[in-house]
Amino acid sequence: MNTATQGFLARARRSTQFVVGITLVTLFVLVALFGPLVSPHSPTAQKMSLRLRPPSAEYPLGTDDFGRDVLSRILHGAMPSLQVSFFSVAGSLVVGVVLGLVAGYRGGWLDTLLMGIMDVLLAFPAVLLAIALLAVLGTALSNVILAIALVNLPTFARLTRASTLATRELLYVEAARALGVSPARIAFRHILPNIAAPLIVQTSLTIATAILIEASLSYLGLGIQPPHPSWGNILASTYGFVQTNPWPSLFAGVAISLAVLGFNLLGDGLRDTLDPTIR
Amino acid sequence: MLPSKCHHTACGAVVKYFSYRLLTALITLFGVSVFTFGLVRWIPGDPVLVMLGPDAFNADVEGIRRMYGLDRPWPVQYVEWLARVLTGDLGVSIRTQLPVWSSISQRLLVTVELTVLSVVLSLIISLPLAAVAAIHRGRVLDTALSALSLIGISMPGFWLAILLMLVFSLYLRWLPSIGYVPLHEDPLQNLRHLLLPSIGLALPLAATLMRFARSSLLEVFGQDYIRTARAKGLPFHAVVTKHALRNALIPIITVLGIQVGRLLGGAVIVEQIFALPGLGRFIFDGIATRDYPVIQGSVLVFTALFILVNLFVDWLYGIVDPRIRIAAR
Numbered sequence: 001m002n003t004a005t006q007g008f009l010a011r012a013r014r015s016t017q018f019v020v021g022i023t024l025v026t027l028f029v030l031v032a033l034f035g036p037l038v039s040p041h042s043p044t045a046q047k048m049s050l051r052l053r054p055p056s057a058e059y060p061l062g063t064d065d066f067g068r069d070v071l072s073r074i075l076h077g078a079m080p081s082l083q084v085s086f087f088s089v090a091g092s093l094v095v096g097v098v099l100g101l102v103a104g105y106r107g108g109w110l111d112t113l114l115m116g117i118m119d120v121l122l123a124f125p126a127v128l129l130a131i132a133l134l135a136v137l138g139t140a141l142s143n144v145i146l147a148i149a150l151v152n153l154p155t156f157a158r159l160t161r162a163s164t165l166a167t168r169e170l171l172y173v174e175a176a177r178a179l180g181v182s183p184a185r186i187a188f189r190h191i192l193p194n195i196a197a198p199l200i201v202q203t204s205l206t207i208a209t210a211i212l213i214e215a216s217l218s219y220l221g222l223g224i225q226p227p228h229p230s231w232g233n234i235l236a237s238t239y240g241f242v243q244t245n246p247w248p249s250l251f252a253g254v255a256i257s258l259a260v261l262g263f264n265l266l267g268d269g270l271r272d273t274l275d276p277t278i279r
Numbered sequence: 280m281l282p283s284k285c286h287h288t289a290c291g292a293v294v295k296y297f298s299y300r301l302l303t304a305l306i307t308l309f310g311v312s313v314f315t316f317g318l319v320r321w322i323p324g325d326p327v328l329v330m331l332g333p334d335a336f337n338a339d340v341e342g343i344r345r346m347y348g349l350d351r352p353w354p355v356q357y358v359e360w361l362a363r364v365l366t367g368d369l370g371v372s373i374r375t376q377l378p379v380w381s382s383i384s385q386r387l388l389v390t391v392e393l394t395v396l397s398v399v400l401s402l403i404i405s406l407p408l409a410a411v412a413a414i415h416r417g418r419v420l421d422t423a424l425s426a427l428s429l430i431g432i433s434m435p436g437f438w439l440a441i442l443l444m445l446v447f448s449l450y451l452r453w454l455p456s457i458g459y460v461p462l463h464e465d466p467l468q469n470l471r472h473l474l475l476p477s478i479g480l481a482l483p484l485a486a487t488l489m490r491f492a493r494s495s496l497l498e499v500f501g502q503d504y505i506r507t508a509r510a511k512g513l514p515f516h517a518v519v520t521k522h523a524l525r526n527a528l529i530p531i532i533t534v535l536g537i538q539v540g541r542l543l544g545g546a547v548i549v550e551q552i553f554a555l556p557g558l559g560r561f562i563f564d565g566i567a568t569r570d571y572p573v574i575q576g577s578v579l580v581f582t583a584l585f586i587l588v589n590l591f592v593d594w595l596y597g598i599v600d601p602r603i604r605i606a607a608r
Contacts, residue, residue, distance in 0.1 A: 116306065120314055122540075126544045249438075250442075253434070256434075258433075260434075261429060
């Protein structure tokens with residue numbers, strides 16, 4: 001372990017936000033991976049005689065309008081939320097960083113064109129763009145990922161471009177240029193590592209946003225399709241019965257909020273520990 | 280101090296700056312219209328078949344296609360649509376046969392009212408709390424408020440709206456749960472119907488604003504002129520409200536401008552929950568029925584609204600900070 005990593009870990013341990021954040025995120029990943037193994041009932045088995053029951057020993061979080069166990073549905077529903085948020089943000093991160101580096105380092109007409117396209121994407125209210133895309137593509141899991149990735153793409157492209165512009169004229173980049181290093185190598189090997197800190201922070205915060213967008217889309221019936229559970233569609237399907245039995249809706253909402261809170265805290269904690277100079 | 284009569288070159292610079300911003304806004308809007316047009320044509324499902332049902336005769340389908348110009352190539356359809364938009368005609372809804380613009384103008388007010396009310400509420404909530412947190416920096420109150428704002432940005436806004444509805448309309452019965460009364464018919468009833476949806480939209484926004492306002496205020500508190508204001512004997516609250524808050528406003532306004540996009544997106548969902556006849560629901564229904572003119576027209580109006588807000592934000596900078604008025608090139 002090198003000194004930089006040690007320093008990072010030492011600072012991270014002192015940050016309450018980082019510690020609580022990483023704990024919640026780990027918990028979320030563990031539930032997604034192993035939740036289905038420990039789930040007491042089938043997430044889709046219906047018992048119409050046991051509709052909308054409050055929490056009990058048999059059904060710790062109660063049952064929904066089809067008499068399905070809410071705990072089991074939440075345990076099974078974590079995975080789709082995790083997949084959608086991780087893969088969509090990974091997609092927007094990779095594409096956004098490449099576009100941002102190219103636009104920022106090369107500049108000129110390509111910069112104008114790429115950022116113009118990003119401005120068009122940014123001009124759409126986020127959820128609206130995702131709704132329109134899903135109406136076009138259909139609501140398969142991969143399409144939900146694609147739609148959310150496209151919504152978050154401009155954030156990463158703009159952030160990378162701005163950081164690249166600030167780094168481009170620094171002495172070490174100039175030195176690399178003078179030595180005849182190729183532009184692509186300068187961008188990816190010299191500039192990228194030095195602008196990584198804000199990108200890592202943004203990744204964590206954007207995963208939080210992605211979970212919320214997935215929930216909104218599921219609420220509108222455009223996310224993961226029932227009967228397969230996702231946290232968003234559990235919330236959506238139990239909403240109609242919120243007056244009779246508020247529990248399922250309450251627990252699904254708490255699950256989403258805790259996961260989102262985890263990534264927000266992690267992002268804030270990383271901001272303080274990775275680079276004390278950025279805020 | 281800024282001279283009351285604008286210096287010639289400074290005025291020219293401002294005009295130049297705004298012409299540039301207006302031009303880029305128009306180009307973006309053009310990009311949005313091309314993108315939406317392409318996307319809408321790409322949606323599987325035929326609006327004519329949706330309208331006539333699966334038992335329609337082929338001849339009828341072809342006839343109606345020709346009537347709406349749907350049989351022509353896309354670029355031709357786009358140019359025709361754009362030419363009509365430029366004269367203020369957004370076309371006719373395929374499903375209801377009503378002019379799209381008149382349907383939008385009826386619904387626009389609901390969404391604008393909802394958005395404005397949410398922005399006002401979020402400012403009322405966030406600014407005082409941010410000031411309190413910044414003043415008590417590092418102490419229990421600050422930590423508690425920061426934790427509260429983090430929870431606020433982590434809750435799905437629509438879930439919050441549902442919880443509010445559950446408590447205030449279904450249990451306490453203080454406020455109506457769904458529906459809408461126009462402002463000009465009964466302002467009080469109008470407010471009662473819009474209060475819960477706007478709180479649902481305002482709380483996450485207030486949480487976001489509070490985080491930015493707090494750090495922005497802390498930065499300002501460290502400045503020399505704040506110490507000077509205190510040193511010359513100004514009471515503390517006057518320093519905070521008159522000096523600090525005003526100077527901390529720029530980043531807050533920037534964030535607010537960007538967040539309006541999220542607000543407008545959130546309106547699509549909140550209007551659905553509370554059955555408000557706004558633009559968000561109009562678009563959603565338009566997408567569900569593949570009503571091309573409705574989707575194109577309302578998405579254009581929606582994004583134009585968002586772009587206008589950000590132009591307005593640019594203009595506000597100049598009001599809040601006279602230095603920007605002069606520095607603008």
